[in-house]
Amino acid sequence: MQLNPYGEYAVLLAASLANDWPDDRAGIDARTRTFGMTMPFPERPDDHGATRRMIDQWLAVVDADDDGQRADLLNALMKRATAYPRLVDHDNEGWHLHYRDDDQTMPHVLRAVITVGTALHLTTRGMHRLGRCAAGEAPADPCRNVVVDITRNGRQRYCSVRCANRDAVRRHRARRAGPQVG
Ligand SMILES: [Zn+2]
Ligand SMILES: [Zn+2]
Numbered sequence: 624m625q626l627n628p629y630g631e632y633a634v635l636l637a638a639s640l641a642n643d644w645p646d647d648r649a650g651i652d653a654r655t656r657t658f659g660m661t662m663p664f665p666e667r668p669d670d671h672g673a674t675r676r677m678i679d680q681w682l683a684v685v686d687a688d689d690d691g692q693r694a695d696l697l698n699a700l701m702k703r704a705t706a707y708p709r710l711v712d713h714d715n716e717g718w719h720l721h722y723r724d725d726d727q728t729m730p731h732v733l734r735a736v737i738t739v740g741t742a743l744h745l746t747t748r749g750m751h752r753l754g755r756c757a758a759g760e761a762p763a764d765p766c767r768n769v770v771v772d773i774t775r776n777g778r779q780r781y782c783s784v785r786c787a788n789r790d791a792v793r794r795h796r797a798r799r800a801g802p803q804v805g
Contacts, residue, residue, distance in 0.1 A: 631773055632658050633740020634753070636733075638769040640678050641685075642782065647671060651729065660736070661714040664729040673730035681737055685769050690750040697742055704734040749777055758786035761793055 636658035645651045648671045652664065664670070680700055687693035705722045712718045723735035745753065752772035757780035759766040768782035781787040 630740035630743030630747070631771075633736045634744045634771045635773075636660075637678065637681050637737040637741065638771045640674070641682055642768045644675065644678070645671075648729070651733075655733070661716060662732075664727075664732060667728050670729040673728075674733055677730050677734045677737070681741070682769070684741065685753055685755065693745070693750060693753075697738060697745075700734065700738045701742065704731065704738050706735075744771070744773075748773065752777060756780070756782035756786050758782075758790045761790065764789070 636655065639654060639658065640651065645654060648666070651671065651674055667673075680696075684693055684696045684700070687696055706724045708720045708722050710718055711721050711725075721735075722739045723732060727735070741753070749772075754770055754772075756766045756768045756770050758764050759768070766782060766786050768786070770779055770782050772779040781790065
């Protein structure tokens, strides 16, 4: 996989897995292809479960209280996942960098790609550009989707137009209702 300078596709892949978790290993595999990964993974019985646990650890980075905690959590994940960077040329991708050893399992490869990609995204775009959909901050709103902010102005707060519209309607109603008394 080509990690572009912003780590964009790796972070978007992680968010996609978190927001729409595949039912089985084949679903994870298909998702990695959608986000530009080309190499096949050796199949292991626990790929589906182990990848889910990795995504849950990544979600702790998403939900970190501040930049320092976010960095600490991500550093801990990268320490377990990554090796020294190496130049590789496989599957007609052209020469690019891998941040891990060769011949790794699906969860291990995804952990390395996603953690390094997230670190690149945060350091180049901004430490705050990862979080949950703002619609979910309203009481009883069901959205818990991850938002990866790759916009130019850095103000993406919603996972989707639908969530942005729902929140806008809610705020409009709140304004019409006027200040709450009592
Ligand atoms: Zn590669
Ligand atoms: Zn949402």
